[in-house]
Amino acid sequence: MNFNAPHRSEATSPQQDERRAHILDAARTCFSRAGFHRTSMQEICAEAKMSPGGIYRYFASKDAIIEAIAQEEQYAGRRILEVMLEPGSLHDRLLRCGLTYIETMRDRRAVQMMLEVYVESMRNTAVGAFFAKCEAENRVLMQEVFARAKATGEIAADADIDTVMMTLVAFADGVILRMGLNPDYDVERAETILSRVVTAVLENEGPVTAPPLERRE
Amino acid sequence: MNFNAPHRSEATSPQQDERRAHILDAARTCFSRAGFHRTSMQEICAEAKMSPGGIYRYFASKDAIIEAIAQEEQYAGRRILEVMLEPGSLHDRLLRCGLTYIETMRDRRAVQMMLEVYVESMRNTAVGAFFAKCEAENRVLMQEVFARAKATGEIAADADIDTVMMTLVAFADGVILRMGLNPDYDVERAETILSRVVTAVLENEGPVTAPPLERRE
DNA sequence: ACGGCGCGAACGAACGTTCGCTCTCATAGG
DNA sequence: CCTATGAGAGCGAACGTTCGTTCGCGCCGT
Numbered sequence: 325m326n327f328n329a330p331h332r333s334e335a336t337s338p339q340q341d342e343r344r345a346h347i348l349d350a351a352r353t354c355f356s357r358a359g360f361h362r363t364s365m366q367e368i369c370a371e372a373k374m375s376p377g378g379i380y381r382y383f384a385s386k387d388a389i390i391e392a393i394a395q396e397e398q399y400a401g402r403r404i405l406e407v408m409l410e411p412g413s414l415h416d417r418l419l420r421c422g423l424t425y426i427e428t429m430r431d432r433r434a435v436q437m438m439l440e441v442y443v444e445s446m447r448n449t450a451v452g453a454f455f456a457k458c459e460a461e462n463r464v465l466m467q468e469v470f471a472r473a474k475a476t477g478e479i480a481a482d483a484d485i486d487t488v489m490m491t492l493v494a495f496a497d498g499v500i501l502r503m504g505l506n507p508d509y510d511v512e513r514a515e516t517i518l519s520r521v522v523t524a525v526l527e528n529e530g531p532v533t534a535p536p537l538e539r540r541e
Numbered sequence: 542m543n544f545n546a547p548h549r550s551e552a553t554s555p556q557q558d559e560r561r562a563h564i565l566d567a568a569r570t571c572f573s574r575a576g577f578h579r580t581s582m583q584e585i586c587a588e589a590k591m592s593p594g595g596i597y598r599y600f601a602s603k604d605a606i607i608e609a610i611a612q613e614e615q616y617a618g619r620r621i622l623e624v625m626l627e628p629g630s631l632h633d634r635l636l637r638c639g640l641t642y643i644e645t646m647r648d649r650r651a652v653q654m655m656l657e658v659y660v661e662s663m664r665n666t667a668v669g670a671f672f673a674k675c676e677a678e679n680r681v682l683m684q685e686v687f688a689r690a691k692a693t694g695e696i697a698a699d700a701d702i703d704t705v706m707m708t709l710v711a712f713a714d715g716v717i718l719r720m721g722l723n724p725d726y727d728v729e730r731a732e733t734i735l736s737r738v739v740t741a742v743l744e745n746e747g748p749v750t751a752p753p754l755e756r757r758e
Numbered sequence: 759a760c761g762g763c764g765c766g767a768a769c770g771a772a773c774g775t776t777c778g779c780t781c782t783c784a785t786a787g788g
Numbered sequence: 789c790c791t792a793t794g795a796g797a798g799c800g801a802a803c804g805t806t807c808g809t810t811c812g813c814g815c816c817g818t
Contacts, residue, residue, distance in 0.1 A: 365809080377810080
């Protein structure tokens with residue numbers, strides 16, 4: 325529920341932080357192997373080479389560990405999104421942002437963690453609430469970025485920003501999901517395709533009444 | 542482990558099938574609410590209004606229920622993919638296929654089930670093995686479709702079929718994932734974008750040759 | 759001597775599964 | 789027509805196991 329307060333004391337020493345990180349790392353290994361709810365505390369203990377009593381000194385519950393990991397994931401995502409605030413064309417920044425995101429997910433373990441967090445977020449859990457909050461923040465950030473792009477004429481003034489944004493995010497997540505499902509999928513060979521997709525999505529829609537399928541001859 | 546044999550007898554009466562379906566439906570409701578591994582048999586029993594003993598007459602274990610559901614999901618996916626064998630332009634069929642897929646996922650419950658199956662498939666489980674088998678079959682089907690498209694010149698002869706295919710599938714899954722994460726996401730407003738994305742992905746690098754047109758009404 | 763860290767046996771609860779029972783109902787024999 | 793019979797459907801208390809968590813006690817640096 326509470327994502328900020330440590331278990332017992334408000335102040336944390338560097339060694340405590342290190343220990344916490346050690347436990348979280350062990351938990352990640354276990355969770356990515358079997359998922360949040362099929363991983364037992366005993367397994368995390370074994371992976372971290374600590375006893376239950378030791379771990380419970382740093383985290384109040386198993387859920388607290390899950391929440392801490394979800395938090396880390398969100399912060400990592402936010403840091404990547406901040407690429408959008410750097411200089412460059414909208415298309416370039418979006419592509420760079422996407423590729424950076426994909427780069428951090430090269431490890432199958434990372435994909436599994438991300439998915440686990442996503443799945444957990446869709447349920448009525450503390451993780452879900454936190455996820456929604458972060459998602460809303462990210463959206464505001466992106467809306468500002470796109471609004472500025474409208475001002476400079478990089479995208480049409482009447483573009484449906486929300487849809488464009490969401491579709492791009494959906495695409496990035498989809499590629500990562502596919503990387504997890506099918507390790508053969510080579511994103512590097514897909515890079516030029518990705519670039520074209522970004523261009524295509526940024527293009528403004530034609531007349532609203534036009535049929536969705538364009539006739540090409 | 543075994544996806545085909547029923548629990549006790551090889552032959553199944555229509556009433557038995559109906560009962561099985563009833564149990565699976567209850568299980569889906571529970572699973573989409575809390576996930577495979579946080580749903581207890583007791584909950585499924587309550588939802589199905591049956592006792593444990595009753596349910597275990599139809600399924601050998603909880604895992605057997607999960608496997609049956611994963612199987613249903615795969616078969617549904619395959620049926621949608623068969624749109625690709627119908628007449629029409631490649632672009633048209635791909636878009637229709639994607640939109641049909643998305644249509645079946647309008648229900649949040651369906652998205653959650655799909656994701657649950659995906660996550661389970663990434664682990665070393667019986668579901669994972671079955672998933673890999675289906676995935677391989679689907680790939681063969683798609684490779685044939687694309688090979689034929691090359692023959693008719695709908696895509697360039699040197700196009701990287703595997704990458705194109707995977708990227709499109711990734712996109713579809715991504716959109717669905719986003720629909721689950723963010724119920725505000727309105728796919729209908731995204732439809733023209735989706736169409737442009739399909740076009741963009743199908744384009745080979747270099748000069749774009751226009752695919753021939755066959756519209757279906 | 760003392761505060762903390764860390765241990766690991768032990769706890770109650772909840773899990774998936776089993777098993778012996780009752781009930782139902784189609785059929786056969788009288 | 790009635791009733792005996794047997795197979796299967798369904799039940800639910802109970803099983804052994806495993807779960808997340810607790811707690812009292814040694815250990816160690818100061």
